[in-house]
Amino acid sequence: MDRVSFEVLEGEFVAIVGPSGCGKSTVLNMIAGLVTPLAGAVLVDDTPVKGAAPPRVGYVFQKDTVFPWRTVARNIALGLEYRGVAGTERVRRVREAVTLAGLDGFEDAFPATLSGGMRQRVALMRTLVVDPEILLMDEPFGALDTHTKLTLHAELLALWEARRQTVIFVTHDLSEAISLADRIVVMTRRPGRVKMVHEVKLTRPRDVIALRESDEYAREYGRIWHVLGEEFAASGPRP
Amino acid sequence: MRITLWRVAIFVALLGAWEWLTGIKAISRTPGLYWIDPFFISRPSVIARRFAYLMSGEVRLSLWQMALSTVESTLWGFAVGVSTGFAAGLVLGRHDRLARVFEPYIVAFNSLPRIALVPLVTMIFGFGLLAKVVLAWTIVFFIVFFNTFQGVRAVDADLVHSARFLGAGERQILWTVIVPSALAWTFAALTPSISFALIGVVVGELLGGESGGGLGYLITQSLGTLNAADMMVALVSLGFIGIVMALGIKQIERRLLRWRPEYRTERA
Numbered sequence: 235m236d237r238v239s240f241e242v243l244e245g246e247f248v249a250i251v252g253p254s255g256c257g258k259s260t261v262l263n264m265i266a267g268l269v270t271p272l273a274g275a276v277l278v279d280d281t282p283v284k285g286a287a288p289p290r291v292g293y294v295f296q297k298d299t300v301f302p303w304r305t306v307a308r309n310i311a312l313g314l315e316y317r318g319v320a321g322t323e324r325v326r327r328v329r330e331a332v333t334l335a336g337l338d339g340f341e342d343a344f345p346a347t348l349s350g351g352m353r354q355r356v357a358l359m360r361t362l363v364v365d366p367e368i369l370l371m372d373e374p375f376g377a378l379d380t381h382t383k384l385t386l387h388a389e390l391l392a393l394w395e396a397r398r399q400t401v402i403f404v405t406h407d408l409s410e411a412i413s414l415a416d417r418i419v420v421m422t423r424r425p426g427r428v429k430m431v432h433e434v435k436l437t438r439p440r441d442v443i444a445l446r447e448s449d450e451y452a453r454e455y456g457r458i459w460h461v462l463g464e465e466f467a468a469s470g471p472r473p
Numbered sequence: 474m475r476i477t478l479w480r481v482a483i484f485v486a487l488l489g490a491w492e493w494l495t496g497i498k499a500i501s502r503t504p505g506l507y508w509i510d511p512f513f514i515s516r517p518s519v520i521a522r523r524f525a526y527l528m529s530g531e532v533r534l535s536l537w538q539m540a541l542s543t544v545e546s547t548l549w550g551f552a553v554g555v556s557t558g559f560a561a562g563l564v565l566g567r568h569d570r571l572a573r574v575f576e577p578y579i580v581a582f583n584s585l586p587r588i589a590l591v592p593l594v595t596m597i598f599g600f601g602l603l604a605k606v607v608l609a610w611t612i613v614f615f616i617v618f619f620n621t622f623q624g625v626r627a628v629d630a631d632l633v634h635s636a637r638f639l640g641a642g643e644r645q646i647l648w649t650v651i652v653p654s655a656l657a658w659t660f661a662a663l664t665p666s667i668s669f670a671l672i673g674v675v676v677g678e679l680l681g682g683e684s685g686g687g688l689g690y691l692i693t694q695s696l697g698t699l700n701a702a703d704m705m706v707a708l709v710s711l712g713f714i715g716i717v718m719a720l721g722i723k724q725i726e727r728r729l730l731r732w733r734p735e736y737r738t739e740r741a
Binding site for chain 2: 347364
């Protein structure tokens with residue numbers, strides 16, 4: 235990566251898109267404090283991020299990180315357990331989260347019995363239940379089929395509209411970025427740079443399914459696709 | 474159903490052949506010349522009679538008492554072996570330097586045929602329960618240790634990361650991520666462990682004499698009196714005990730690992 239710089243406002247939903255290998259996930263990991271930049275810094279509320287995870291940051295991984303030996307409810311309870319939220323308060327918040335995620339009736343199910351979409355819902359709620367101010371998402375829906383993906387987009391937006399966390403969402407799926415984000419950071423192929431920052435002018439609340447057929451959506455898509463296309467073309471044949 | 478039928482048929486056929494071939498003379502009226510000499514392998518009918526006799530109160534040390542002694546020592550050896558093996562696996566799995574330091578000792582001790590330790594263990598711990606437990610421990614410990622060690626090493630780094638992002642401290646990561654993932658490997662070693670604990674105990678009993686009791690003692694005693702029937706009683710009892718304990722542990726293992734998909738499909 236080379237001179238990557240962009241700003242994210244509080245309560246904003248920003249997506250980072252770019253060809254694979256361009257360093258999108260690395261940017262996210264720097265924000266998370268998992269990776270230290272060779273030069274420069276990541277500032278959260280004007281405080282540089284170093285070493286450990288900055289407080290109040292939630293991270294949803296692309297990989298399935300639901301604990302297989304814990305039931306749905308006990309997975310969601312993890313963050314509260316770690317923070318010492320005990321007893322009835324914990325039970326109440328977990329129950330709320332289970333309902334929000336549409337997982338009623340699956341509280342005592344083990345992850346192995348759930349579909350990929352349900353597992354990712356558990357991972358999302360597990361992160362949201364502790365109410366992070368900043369939510370980092372690294373291609374969280376990358377492994378899901380299109381239908382499940384759209385459902386989860388709608389659910390994520392509904393949850394976000396309610397709490398308005400700051401979200402930084404990494405994806406290689408442009409339509410996903412347009413459906414969800416306020417702004418899209420387009421990165422170049424290696425060495426990754428910020429090619430452009432595009433403001434998505436779609437009104438909220440959005441209907442992620444109807445949106446796909448609208449002219450505004452097509453216009454946004456066309457504009458970024460053109461820019462992104464240059465990058466894909468330049469990086470040679472893609473699988 | 475058909476399979477069960479076949480199994481029963483084979484069992485009956487074998488038992489019948491045994492009883493029959495050890496009952497007919499090779500040359501009529503010549504004493505001692507059987508097709509198969511019952512002196513060596515006895516006969517099912519005789520074994521059944523000896524079994525009933527040894528179970529009765531007429532003997533000083535009943536079969537019950539001996540079986541109980543064997544089971545008790547096995548369970549102790551199993552429990553001590555599993556807990557110490559797990560603890561050692563967890564500690565060495567977490568501390569790379571320590572693991573490297575101890576590696577040659579562990580490998581060396583584990584390559585030692587455990588049966589060669591029997592006389593030494595007997596010298597130190599005598600002939601009783603303790604010696605048997607120690608022998609079982611020397612085997613079980615290593616099985617569980619290696620499995621747990623692997624389990625700690627195989628902990629998914631992404632799970633550790635995600636726990637950290639959910640606010641976990643180092644201790645919390647140990648108890649909610651590392652221990653449960655390692656336990657999955659430990660539990661998978663439980664069924665072989667109980668079988669090996671039984672081996673350790675019986676080996677101890679073979680040398681243990683009457684004070685050690687147990688079914689191994691019945692075997693050596695039968696050898697002393699050249700009594701094949703009693704030996705068969707001991708072997709059948711041991712086989713039965715082995716199967717029951719292994720099945721019991723398998724059930725516990727399944728219960729503990731019920732979150733694993735492979736244990737779900739097995740039950741269905």
